[in-house]
Amino acid sequence: MQLKVNKGYYQIVKNKAVELITEDLGAGIALGVIDEEKNSGGICVFVLPYKEHDIELDTGEVILSGESLIPIFFEELKNNNINVDKARYVIAGAGNFRAFPKGLNINNVNEKLIRGLIKKYLIPEENITYKTGYNTKIKLKVDLAKGKFKVIIGEKEEEL
Amino acid sequence: MKEEQILEKIFDKVETIPTFPKVAQQALELLRDENIDFKRLEKIIKSDPGIVANFLKLVNSPAFGLPQKIDSLFKAFMFLGVNQIKFIIIASVAKNYFDRPLKGYGIDAEGMWLHSITCGFIAEEIAFKLGLNPAKIEAVYIASILHDIGKIVLDLYMDLEIEEFYSAMKEHPDWDFIQIEWLVLGVDHGLVGAYLLEKWHFPKSISFAIRAHHDPDLMIQSEVAGIVALANALTNYLGIGMGVDAFYYRLPEDLLSFLNLSEKDIYKLLKTGLYKMLTFQREF
Numbered sequence: 074m075q076l077k078v079n080k081g082y083y084q085i086v087k088n089k090a091v092e093l094i095t096e097d098l099g100a101g102i103a104l105g106v107i108d109e110e111k112n113s114g115g116i117c118v119f120v121l122p123y124k125e126h127d128i129e130l131d132t133g134e135v136i137l138s139g140e141s142l143i144p145i146f147f148e149e150l151k152n153n154n155i156n157v158d159k160a161r162y163v164i165a166g167a168g169n170f171r172a173f174p175k176g177l178n179i180n181n182v183n184e185k186l187i188r189g190l191i192k193k194y195l196i197p198e199e200n201i202t203y204k205t206g207y208n209t210k211i212k213l214k215v216d217l218a219k220g221k222f223k224v225i226i227g228e229k230e231e232e233l
Numbered sequence: 234m235k236e237e238q239i240l241e242k243i244f245d246k247v248e249t250i251p252t253f254p255k256v257a258q259q260a261l262e263l264l265r266d267e268n269i270d271f272k273r274l275e276k277i278i279k280s281d282p283g284i285v286a287n288f289l290k291l292v293n294s295p296a297f298g299l300p301q302k303i304d305s306l307f308k309a310f311m312f313l314g315v316n317q318i319k320f321i322i323i324a325s326v327a328k329n330y331f332d333r334p335l336k337g338y339g340i341d342a343e344g345m346w347l348h349s350i351t352c353g354f355i356a357e358e359i360a361f362k363l364g365l366n367p368a369k370i371e372a373v374y375i376a377s378i379l380h381d382i383g384k385i386v387l388d389l390y391m392d393l394e395i396e397e398f399y400s401a402m403k404e405h406p407d408w409d410f411i412q413i414e415w416l417v418l419g420v421d422h423g424l425v426g427a428y429l430l431e432k433w434h435f436p437k438s439i440s441f442a443i444r445a446h447h448d449p450d451l452m453i454q455s456e457v458a459g460i461v462a463l464a465n466a467l468t469n470y471l472g473i474g475m476g477v478d479a480f481y482y483r484l485p486e487d488l489l490s491f492l493n494l495s496e497k498d499i500y501k502l503l504k505t506g507l508y509k510m511l512t513f514q515r516e517f
Contacts, residue, residue, distance in 0.1 A: 080471075096472055097344075097479075099469055099471050099472025099479075120507065121500070121503060121504060130508070130511060131295060168469075169480055170482055172449070172484060172485075172486075173466075173484045174485070174487070175486070175496075176499055177488075177489070208479075209477055209478075209480060210475035210476070227477050228339055228477060
Protein backbone atom coordinates (compact mmCIF):
# COMPACT_ATOMS: atom_id res chain seq x y z
CA MET A 74 0.00 0.00 0.00
CA GLN A 75 1.21 3.49 -0.82
CA LEU A 76 0.32 6.55 1.27
CA LYS A 77 0.83 10.05 -0.09
CA VAL A 78 2.09 12.66 2.36
CA ASN A 79 1.13 16.18 1.31
CA LYS A 80 3.08 19.36 1.96
CA GLY A 81 2.55 20.71 5.47
CA TYR A 82 1.82 17.26 6.91
CA TYR A 83 3.57 14.23 8.41
CA GLN A 84 2.84 10.52 8.58
CA ILE A 85 4.32 7.90 10.91
CA VAL A 86 3.80 4.18 10.37
CA LYS A 87 4.58 1.24 12.67
CA ASN A 88 4.81 -2.45 11.77
CA LYS A 89 3.10 -2.08 8.40
CA ALA A 90 4.45 -2.85 4.93
CA VAL A 91 3.53 0.61 3.72
CA GLU A 92 5.31 2.88 1.29
CA LEU A 93 5.07 6.57 2.12
CA ILE A 94 5.56 8.96 -0.79
CA THR A 95 5.72 12.73 -1.12
CA GLU A 96 4.48 14.97 -3.92
CA ASP A 97 7.04 16.85 -6.05
CA LEU A 98 8.99 18.85 -3.50
CA GLY A 99 9.96 21.96 -5.46
CA ALA A 100 11.95 24.18 -3.10
CA GLY A 101 10.32 22.32 -0.19
CA ILE A 102 11.87 19.66 2.02
CA ALA A 103 10.92 16.11 2.92
CA LEU A 104 12.43 14.50 5.99
CA GLY A 105 12.20 10.71 5.90
CA VAL A 106 12.94 8.46 8.88
CA ILE A 107 13.43 4.71 9.18
CA ASP A 108 13.98 2.88 12.46
CA GLU A 109 14.79 -0.64 11.31
CA GLU A 110 14.85 -2.11 14.82
CA LYS A 111 11.32 -0.91 15.50
CA ASN A 112 10.14 -1.55 11.94
CA SER A 113 8.81 1.99 11.90
CA GLY A 114 9.27 5.17 9.97
CA GLY A 115 7.74 8.32 8.69
CA ILE A 116 7.92 11.37 6.50
CA CYS A 117 7.20 15.03 7.07
CA VAL A 118 7.04 17.58 4.27
CA PHE A 119 7.02 21.35 4.16
CA VAL A 120 7.44 23.95 1.46
CA LEU A 121 7.32 27.24 3.39
CA PRO A 122 9.82 27.82 6.21
CA TYR A 123 8.48 29.90 9.10
CA LYS A 124 5.48 29.86 11.45
CA GLU A 125 4.13 33.05 9.90
CA HIS A 126 3.70 30.97 6.69
CA ASP A 127 1.34 28.40 8.25
CA ILE A 128 -1.81 28.33 6.13
CA GLU A 129 -5.24 27.78 7.59
CA LEU A 130 -7.76 26.55 5.03
CA ASP A 131 -11.46 27.32 5.34
CA THR A 132 -12.02 23.66 6.25
CA GLY A 133 -9.99 24.22 9.43
CA GLU A 134 -7.01 22.20 8.14
CA VAL A 135 -3.63 23.82 8.70
CA ILE A 136 -0.77 23.47 6.21
CA LEU A 137 2.24 23.70 8.49
CA SER A 138 5.52 25.46 7.78
CA GLY A 139 8.84 23.77 8.58
CA GLU A 140 9.24 25.67 11.82
CA SER A 141 5.84 24.45 13.06
CA LEU A 142 5.98 20.95 11.61
CA ILE A 143 9.45 19.64 12.56
CA PRO A 144 9.02 19.85 16.37
CA ILE A 145 5.60 18.16 16.14
CA PHE A 146 7.04 15.41 13.93
CA PHE A 147 9.90 14.66 16.35
CA GLU A 148 7.50 14.71 19.28
CA GLU A 149 5.36 12.13 17.48
CA LEU A 150 8.39 9.99 16.56
CA LYS A 151 9.23 9.81 20.26
CA ASN A 152 5.60 9.09 21.17
CA ASN A 153 5.74 6.19 18.73
CA ASN A 154 8.88 4.84 20.43
CA ILE A 155 11.07 5.50 17.42
CA ASN A 156 14.69 5.64 18.48
CA VAL A 157 15.45 9.13 17.20
CA ASP A 158 19.24 9.00 17.65
CA LYS A 159 19.63 5.56 16.06
CA ALA A 160 17.18 5.90 13.16
CA ARG A 161 18.33 6.70 9.61
CA TYR A 162 17.23 9.93 7.93
CA VAL A 163 17.02 11.31 4.42
CA ILE A 164 16.52 15.00 3.77
CA ALA A 165 15.39 15.58 0.19
CA GLY A 166 14.23 18.53 -1.89
CA ALA A 167 15.32 22.18 -1.76
CA GLY A 168 15.44 22.43 -5.54
CA ASN A 169 16.13 25.66 -7.36
CA PHE A 170 16.90 27.12 -10.76
CA ARG A 171 20.46 27.07 -12.11
CA ALA A 172 20.70 30.80 -11.42
CA PHE A 173 18.28 32.92 -9.44
CA PRO A 174 17.98 36.33 -7.76
CA LYS A 175 18.97 36.66 -4.09
CA GLY A 176 15.35 37.01 -2.98
CA LEU A 177 14.44 33.64 -4.51
CA ASN A 178 16.64 31.44 -2.33
CA ILE A 179 13.66 29.61 -0.77
CA ASN A 180 15.55 26.33 -1.14
CA ASN A 181 18.49 27.61 0.92
CA VAL A 182 16.20 29.08 3.58
CA ASN A 183 14.36 25.74 3.88
CA GLU A 184 17.55 23.69 4.01
CA LYS A 185 19.17 25.97 6.57
CA LEU A 186 16.03 25.78 8.67
CA ILE A 187 15.90 21.99 8.76
CA ARG A 188 19.63 21.64 9.39
CA GLY A 189 19.24 24.03 12.33
CA LEU A 190 16.10 22.41 13.74
CA ILE A 191 17.32 18.80 13.67
CA LYS A 192 20.52 19.75 15.52
CA LYS A 193 18.35 19.99 18.63
CA TYR A 194 17.67 16.26 18.46
CA LEU A 195 21.38 15.31 18.54
CA ILE A 196 21.16 13.02 15.54
CA PRO A 197 24.60 11.71 14.50
CA GLU A 198 25.55 13.36 11.19
CA GLU A 199 26.39 9.93 9.68
CA ASN A 200 22.74 8.90 10.10
CA ILE A 201 21.57 11.67 7.76
CA THR A 202 21.76 11.59 3.97
CA TYR A 203 21.11 14.82 2.09
CA LYS A 204 19.61 14.72 -1.41
CA THR A 205 19.09 18.42 -1.96
CA GLY A 206 19.71 21.19 -4.44
CA TYR A 207 18.83 19.49 -7.73
CA ASN A 208 17.62 21.37 -10.82
CA THR A 209 14.83 18.89 -11.49
CA LYS A 210 11.78 17.52 -9.75
CA ILE A 211 12.34 15.27 -6.78
CA LYS A 212 10.19 13.02 -4.58
CA LEU A 213 11.00 10.93 -1.52
CA LYS A 214 9.64 7.48 -0.68
CA VAL A 215 9.99 5.58 2.59
CA ASP A 216 9.48 1.90 1.87
CA LEU A 217 8.83 0.24 5.21
CA ALA A 218 8.44 -3.24 3.69
CA LYS A 219 12.09 -3.12 2.53
CA GLY A 220 13.37 -0.67 5.14
CA LYS A 221 14.72 1.52 2.30
CA PHE A 222 14.50 5.13 1.20
CA LYS A 223 13.88 5.81 -2.48
CA VAL A 224 14.60 9.18 -3.99
CA ILE A 225 13.11 9.92 -7.41
CA ILE A 226 15.25 12.57 -9.08
CA GLY A 227 13.80 13.57 -12.44
CA GLU A 228 12.66 10.22 -13.84
CA LYS A 229 15.30 8.11 -12.10
CA GLU A 230 14.84 6.29 -8.80
CA GLU A 231 17.74 5.84 -6.40
CA GLU A 232 17.57 3.45 -3.43
CA LEU A 233 19.26 4.34 -0.16
CA MET B 234 14.65 11.45 -36.87
CA LYS B 235 16.62 14.42 -38.26
CA GLU B 236 16.11 17.83 -36.65
CA GLU B 237 14.60 19.33 -39.87
CA GLN B 238 12.12 16.45 -40.14
CA ILE B 239 11.13 16.89 -36.47
CA LEU B 240 10.66 20.63 -36.95
CA GLU B 241 8.50 20.05 -40.02
CA LYS B 242 6.34 17.62 -38.06
CA ILE B 243 6.11 20.00 -35.10
CA PHE B 244 4.73 22.74 -37.32
CA ASP B 245 2.27 20.25 -38.86
CA LYS B 246 1.20 19.37 -35.31
CA VAL B 247 0.66 23.08 -34.50
CA GLU B 248 -2.01 23.12 -37.22
CA THR B 249 -3.93 20.35 -35.40
CA ILE B 250 -4.24 22.29 -32.11
CA PRO B 251 -7.82 23.64 -31.86
CA THR B 252 -7.99 27.42 -32.22
CA PHE B 253 -8.69 29.49 -29.09
CA PRO B 254 -12.53 29.59 -29.32
CA LYS B 255 -14.08 32.62 -31.01
CA VAL B 256 -16.74 32.61 -28.30
CA ALA B 257 -14.11 33.26 -25.62
CA GLN B 258 -12.46 35.96 -27.76
CA GLN B 259 -15.85 37.68 -28.21
CA ALA B 260 -16.63 37.40 -24.49
CA LEU B 261 -13.28 38.98 -23.57
CA GLU B 262 -13.91 41.76 -26.08
CA LEU B 263 -17.32 42.48 -24.56
CA LEU B 264 -15.76 42.59 -21.08
CA ARG B 265 -13.50 45.42 -22.25
CA ASP B 266 -16.57 47.72 -22.66
CA GLU B 267 -17.20 50.34 -20.01
CA ASN B 268 -20.88 49.36 -19.77
CA ILE B 269 -20.95 45.60 -20.03
CA ASP B 270 -24.08 44.00 -21.48
CA PHE B 271 -24.21 40.87 -19.28
CA LYS B 272 -27.26 39.46 -21.10
CA ARG B 273 -25.27 39.56 -24.32
CA LEU B 274 -22.24 38.08 -22.57
CA GLU B 275 -24.39 35.20 -21.33
CA LYS B 276 -25.77 34.61 -24.83
CA ILE B 277 -22.28 34.56 -26.36
CA ILE B 278 -20.81 32.12 -23.81
CA LYS B 279 -23.89 29.88 -23.93
CA SER B 280 -23.18 29.15 -27.58
CA ASP B 281 -20.23 26.97 -26.47
CA PRO B 282 -21.51 24.28 -24.06
CA GLY B 283 -17.95 23.12 -23.31
CA ILE B 284 -16.97 26.55 -21.99
CA VAL B 285 -20.25 26.84 -20.05
CA ALA B 286 -19.66 23.50 -18.31
CA ASN B 287 -16.08 24.41 -17.35
CA PHE B 288 -17.11 27.94 -16.32
CA LEU B 289 -19.81 26.70 -13.92
CA LYS B 290 -17.47 24.09 -12.45
CA LEU B 291 -14.69 26.65 -11.95
CA VAL B 292 -16.89 29.39 -10.56
CA ASN B 293 -18.08 27.07 -7.80
CA SER B 294 -14.53 26.40 -6.64
CA PRO B 295 -13.95 27.90 -3.17
CA ALA B 296 -10.86 29.58 -4.66
CA PHE B 297 -13.23 32.22 -6.10
CA GLY B 298 -14.89 32.69 -2.71
CA LEU B 299 -18.54 32.99 -3.79
CA PRO B 300 -21.08 32.79 -0.94
CA GLN B 301 -23.43 30.33 -2.61
CA LYS B 302 -23.61 27.61 -5.27
CA ILE B 303 -23.90 29.11 -8.73
CA ASP B 304 -25.95 27.30 -11.37
CA SER B 305 -26.26 29.89 -14.12
CA LEU B 306 -23.88 32.13 -16.01
CA PHE B 307 -25.95 35.26 -15.37
CA LYS B 308 -25.98 34.63 -11.61
CA ALA B 309 -22.21 34.13 -11.74
CA PHE B 310 -21.75 37.48 -13.50
CA MET B 311 -23.70 39.22 -10.72
CA PHE B 312 -21.35 37.87 -8.05
CA LEU B 313 -18.05 38.16 -9.88
CA GLY B 314 -15.88 41.13 -10.76
CA VAL B 315 -14.90 41.71 -14.39
CA ASN B 316 -11.35 40.44 -13.79
CA GLN B 317 -12.65 37.24 -12.19
CA ILE B 318 -14.99 36.64 -15.15
CA LYS B 319 -12.06 37.07 -17.55
CA PHE B 320 -9.87 34.72 -15.48
CA ILE B 321 -12.57 32.04 -15.42
CA ILE B 322 -13.29 32.31 -19.16
CA ILE B 323 -9.59 31.88 -19.98
CA ALA B 324 -9.26 29.01 -17.49
CA SER B 325 -12.41 27.36 -18.94
CA VAL B 326 -10.76 27.32 -22.37
CA ALA B 327 -7.36 26.24 -21.01
CA LYS B 328 -8.93 23.22 -19.28
CA ASN B 329 -9.58 21.69 -22.71
CA TYR B 330 -5.95 22.12 -23.80
CA PHE B 331 -4.46 20.73 -20.59
CA ASP B 332 -6.55 17.58 -20.32
CA ARG B 333 -3.92 14.95 -21.06
CA PRO B 334 -0.60 13.89 -19.53
CA LEU B 335 2.62 15.19 -21.06
CA LYS B 336 4.65 11.99 -20.96
CA GLY B 337 7.81 13.44 -22.47
CA TYR B 338 7.93 16.29 -19.97
CA GLY B 339 6.92 13.94 -17.13
CA ILE B 340 3.74 15.76 -16.06
CA ASP B 341 0.34 14.14 -15.50
CA ALA B 342 -2.86 15.84 -16.70
CA GLU B 343 -3.89 17.03 -13.22
CA GLY B 344 -0.40 18.41 -12.57
CA MET B 345 -0.37 20.29 -15.86
CA TRP B 346 -3.77 21.83 -15.14
CA LEU B 347 -2.92 22.78 -11.54
CA HIS B 348 0.42 24.24 -12.66
CA SER B 349 -1.32 26.48 -15.21
CA ILE B 350 -4.05 27.64 -12.83
CA THR B 351 -1.65 28.26 -9.92
CA CYS B 352 0.59 30.25 -12.22
CA GLY B 353 -2.52 32.29 -13.13
CA PHE B 354 -3.41 32.86 -9.45
CA ILE B 355 0.11 34.03 -8.58
CA ALA B 356 0.43 36.17 -11.70
CA GLU B 357 -2.87 37.84 -10.82
CA GLU B 358 -1.57 38.70 -7.33
CA ILE B 359 1.57 40.26 -8.81
CA ALA B 360 -0.45 42.20 -11.40
CA PHE B 361 -2.74 43.59 -8.66
CA LYS B 362 0.23 44.50 -6.49
CA LEU B 363 1.80 46.40 -9.37
CA GLY B 364 -1.52 48.14 -10.08
CA LEU B 365 -1.63 47.15 -13.75
CA ASN B 366 -4.41 48.48 -15.98
CA PRO B 367 -7.26 46.13 -17.07
CA ALA B 368 -5.73 45.46 -20.50
CA LYS B 369 -2.44 44.35 -18.94
CA ILE B 370 -4.23 42.27 -16.30
CA GLU B 371 -6.07 40.45 -19.10
CA ALA B 372 -2.75 39.89 -20.91
CA VAL B 373 -1.27 38.51 -17.67
CA TYR B 374 -4.19 36.07 -17.28
CA ILE B 375 -3.91 34.73 -20.82
CA ALA B 376 -0.12 34.48 -20.86
CA SER B 377 0.19 32.94 -17.39
CA ILE B 378 -2.54 30.32 -17.79
CA LEU B 379 -1.40 29.37 -21.31
CA HIS B 380 2.38 29.81 -20.82
CA ASP B 381 3.13 26.11 -21.36
CA ILE B 382 0.76 25.53 -24.28
CA GLY B 383 3.80 24.90 -26.50
CA LYS B 384 4.52 21.78 -24.44
CA ILE B 385 1.36 20.08 -25.72
CA VAL B 386 2.73 20.45 -29.25
CA LEU B 387 6.28 19.33 -28.42
CA ASP B 388 5.44 16.54 -25.99
CA LEU B 389 5.07 13.78 -28.57
CA TYR B 390 8.51 14.58 -30.05
CA MET B 391 10.03 15.05 -26.64
CA ASP B 392 8.78 11.56 -25.76
CA LEU B 393 10.04 10.04 -29.04
CA GLU B 394 13.47 11.65 -28.64
CA ILE B 395 13.75 11.23 -24.86
CA GLU B 396 17.08 9.37 -25.06
CA GLU B 397 18.45 12.18 -27.23
CA PHE B 398 17.33 14.67 -24.56
CA TYR B 399 19.05 12.78 -21.76
CA SER B 400 22.29 12.37 -23.69
CA ALA B 401 22.24 16.08 -24.73
CA MET B 402 21.72 17.08 -21.09
CA LYS B 403 24.66 14.89 -20.09
CA GLU B 404 26.85 16.19 -22.89
CA HIS B 405 26.03 19.86 -22.18
CA PRO B 406 25.60 20.11 -18.41
CA ASP B 407 25.75 23.93 -18.49
CA TRP B 408 22.96 24.33 -21.02
CA ASP B 409 19.46 25.38 -20.04
CA PHE B 410 16.52 23.24 -21.11
CA ILE B 411 15.52 25.65 -23.90
CA GLN B 412 18.97 25.13 -25.43
CA ILE B 413 18.49 21.37 -25.15
CA GLU B 414 15.06 21.67 -26.81
CA TRP B 415 16.68 23.66 -29.63
CA LEU B 416 19.44 21.10 -30.07
CA VAL B 417 17.13 18.08 -30.21
CA LEU B 418 13.94 19.51 -31.71
CA GLY B 419 15.11 22.71 -33.40
CA VAL B 420 12.67 24.84 -31.40
CA ASP B 421 11.62 25.46 -27.77
CA HIS B 422 8.20 25.25 -26.11
CA GLY B 423 8.07 29.00 -25.41
CA LEU B 424 8.51 29.85 -29.07
CA VAL B 425 5.92 27.28 -30.18
CA GLY B 426 3.43 28.64 -27.61
CA ALA B 427 4.06 32.20 -28.78
CA TYR B 428 3.56 31.11 -32.40
CA LEU B 429 0.17 29.60 -31.47
CA LEU B 430 -0.99 32.76 -29.66
CA GLU B 431 0.09 34.92 -32.62
CA LYS B 432 -1.76 32.60 -34.96
CA TRP B 433 -4.86 33.14 -32.81
CA HIS B 434 -4.45 36.93 -33.17
CA PHE B 435 -3.65 37.73 -29.53
CA PRO B 436 -1.74 40.95 -28.85
CA LYS B 437 2.03 40.82 -29.22
CA SER B 438 2.53 41.47 -25.47
CA ILE B 439 0.94 38.06 -24.73
CA SER B 440 2.89 36.01 -27.27
CA PHE B 441 6.09 37.81 -26.18
CA ALA B 442 5.50 36.87 -22.53
CA ILE B 443 5.02 33.22 -23.50
CA ARG B 444 8.11 33.34 -25.73
CA ALA B 445 10.12 34.90 -22.89
CA HIS B 446 9.08 32.86 -19.86
CA HIS B 447 12.34 30.88 -19.76
CA ASP B 448 14.64 33.46 -21.36
CA PRO B 449 16.51 35.46 -18.69
CA ASP B 450 17.23 38.34 -21.09
CA LEU B 451 13.76 38.63 -22.59
CA MET B 452 11.70 38.22 -19.39
CA ILE B 453 12.88 41.56 -18.05
CA GLN B 454 11.92 43.45 -21.18
CA SER B 455 8.20 43.68 -20.42
CA GLU B 456 6.14 43.75 -17.23
CA VAL B 457 3.77 41.03 -18.46
CA ALA B 458 6.70 38.76 -19.40
CA GLY B 459 8.41 39.31 -16.04
CA ILE B 460 5.20 38.54 -14.15
CA VAL B 461 4.57 35.33 -16.09
CA ALA B 462 8.16 34.15 -15.66
CA LEU B 463 8.13 34.85 -11.92
CA ALA B 464 4.69 33.26 -11.40
CA ASN B 465 5.89 30.15 -13.24
CA ALA B 466 9.03 30.05 -11.08
CA LEU B 467 7.03 30.37 -7.85
CA THR B 468 4.65 27.61 -8.99
CA ASN B 469 7.69 25.36 -9.46
CA TYR B 470 9.10 26.36 -6.05
CA LEU B 471 5.79 25.15 -4.60
CA GLY B 472 6.29 21.85 -6.45
CA ILE B 473 3.04 22.12 -8.40
CA GLY B 474 2.92 20.28 -11.73
CA MET B 475 6.68 20.12 -12.18
CA GLY B 476 8.10 18.65 -15.35
CA VAL B 477 11.57 17.15 -15.75
CA ASP B 478 12.66 20.59 -16.96
CA ALA B 479 11.26 22.45 -13.90
CA PHE B 480 14.44 24.06 -12.52
CA TYR B 481 16.62 23.53 -15.60
CA TYR B 482 16.59 27.25 -16.40
CA ARG B 483 18.07 30.54 -15.20
CA LEU B 484 16.33 33.55 -13.70
CA PRO B 485 18.05 36.95 -14.01
CA GLU B 486 19.44 38.59 -10.87
CA ASP B 487 17.30 41.71 -11.45
CA LEU B 488 13.94 39.94 -11.95
CA LEU B 489 12.58 41.01 -8.54
CA SER B 490 13.87 44.59 -8.75
CA PHE B 491 12.43 44.83 -12.28
CA LEU B 492 9.01 44.01 -10.80
CA ASN B 493 9.67 46.09 -7.70
CA LEU B 494 9.13 43.08 -5.41
CA SER B 495 10.90 42.31 -2.13
CA GLU B 496 11.75 38.95 -0.54
CA LYS B 497 8.83 39.49 1.85
CA ASP B 498 6.51 39.89 -1.15
CA ILE B 499 7.76 36.57 -2.52
CA TYR B 500 6.76 34.66 0.61
CA LYS B 501 3.34 36.34 0.55
CA LEU B 502 2.92 35.30 -3.09
CA LEU B 503 3.98 31.72 -2.32
CA LYS B 504 1.55 31.55 0.59
CA THR B 505 -1.34 32.93 -1.45
CA GLY B 506 -0.51 30.68 -4.41
CA LEU B 507 -0.44 27.56 -2.24
CA TYR B 508 -3.63 28.55 -0.42
CA LYS B 509 -5.53 29.18 -3.65
CA MET B 510 -4.25 26.01 -5.31
CA LEU B 511 -5.24 23.83 -2.33
CA THR B 512 -8.66 25.46 -2.15
CA PHE B 513 -9.09 25.05 -5.88
CA GLN B 514 -7.83 21.46 -5.99
CA ARG B 515 -10.24 20.33 -3.29
CA GLU B 516 -13.31 20.98 -5.39
CA PHE B 517 -12.10 20.56 -8.94
